[in-house]
Amino acid sequence: MARILMVLSGVNYWTLDNGDKHPCGYWAEEFVVPHRVLSEAGFTVDISAPDGGKPVPDPVSLKPEVAGPKAPEYAAYIKDHAAELASPLPLSEVDVDLYDAIFIPGGHSPMEDLAYDPDLGRILQEAEAVKKIIAPVCHGPAGLLSANLPGGRWLFEGRTMAAFSNEEEKLNGTAEHAPWLLQNMITARGGKVEDVKAWDPHVIVDGNLLSGQNPASAGPLAEKVVSVLNSR
Numbered sequence: 001m002a003r004i005l006m007v008l009s010g011v012n013y014w015t016l017d018n019g020d021k022h023p024c025g026y027w028a029e030e031f032v033v034p035h036r037v038l039s040e041a042g043f044t045v046d047i048s049a050p051d052g053g054k055p056v057p058d059p060v061s062l063k064p065e066v067a068g069p070k071a072p073e074y075a076a077y078i079k080d081h082a083a084e085l086a087s088p089l090p091l092s093e094v095d096v097d098l099y100d101a102i103f104i105p106g107g108h109s110p111m112e113d114l115a116y117d118p119d120l121g122r123i124l125q126e127a128e129a130v131k132k133i134i135a136p137v138c139h140g141p142a143g144l145l146s147a148n149l150p151g152g153r154w155l156f157e158g159r160t161m162a163a164f165s166n167e168e169e170k171l172n173g174t175a176e177h178a179p180w181l182l183q184n185m186i187t188a189r190g191g192k193v194e195d196v197k198a199w200d201p202h203v204i205v206d207g208n209l210l211s212g213q214n215p216a217s218a219g220p221l222a223e224k225v226v227s228v229l230n231s232r
Helices: 028-040 062-080 082-086 119-130 140-146 166-171 182-188 215-230
Strands: 002-007 012-013 021-023 046-047 101-104 131-136 203-206 209-212
Touching: 002 028, 002 119, 028 046, 028 062, 028 215, 062 082, 101 119, 101 140, 101 215, 119 131, 119 140, 131 140, 131 215, 140 182, 140 209, 166 182, 203 215, 209 215
Parallel strands: 002 046, 002 101, 101 131, 131 209
Antiparallel strands: 012 021, 203 209
């Protein structure tokens, strides 16, 4: 069966434009739902993070007023996988040949570390070279920004993807002090972001690049990964 590398941020903050450190982490739903979908499909899922990183959930993503009635379910799933989350595979040790897909959950913290991680950049370049599935969701596409080519070009220049939109960032109340907006950065680097109404699920397939717009897209994106891998 297929083997998936799930790349999580290893920090619990996001540095804003005023220097404040905004508490965050990976978004609980974007880890729990895809991890469960991929595992129940019979796939092996290995959790990885930047060297020395300790993935933690964004506390807001576990609040009932945000996550709704599934908040306790998400918290319980994270607790059940506490050992794996406490000892993620360092990105520097990842052998891309072992994996069929790279899945990158969001939360604001990937904008702090994954966007600049050279090991993730290496992994993405090796995965893209042989057209392995690359599947980021929400703020997960920030991790794609690490894949820089010689001369300053971006590996995903010209590709079409979904990502957390400017509208959603504004509605979330986090746009005002963001050091940069994900949709703007992807566009500035030469990518194409196609978004739909805020908070609606939205998945885009551009060859081997599968991407989702927001937390509601995490499950559908994981299901699409399962479908594509099972059809290969």
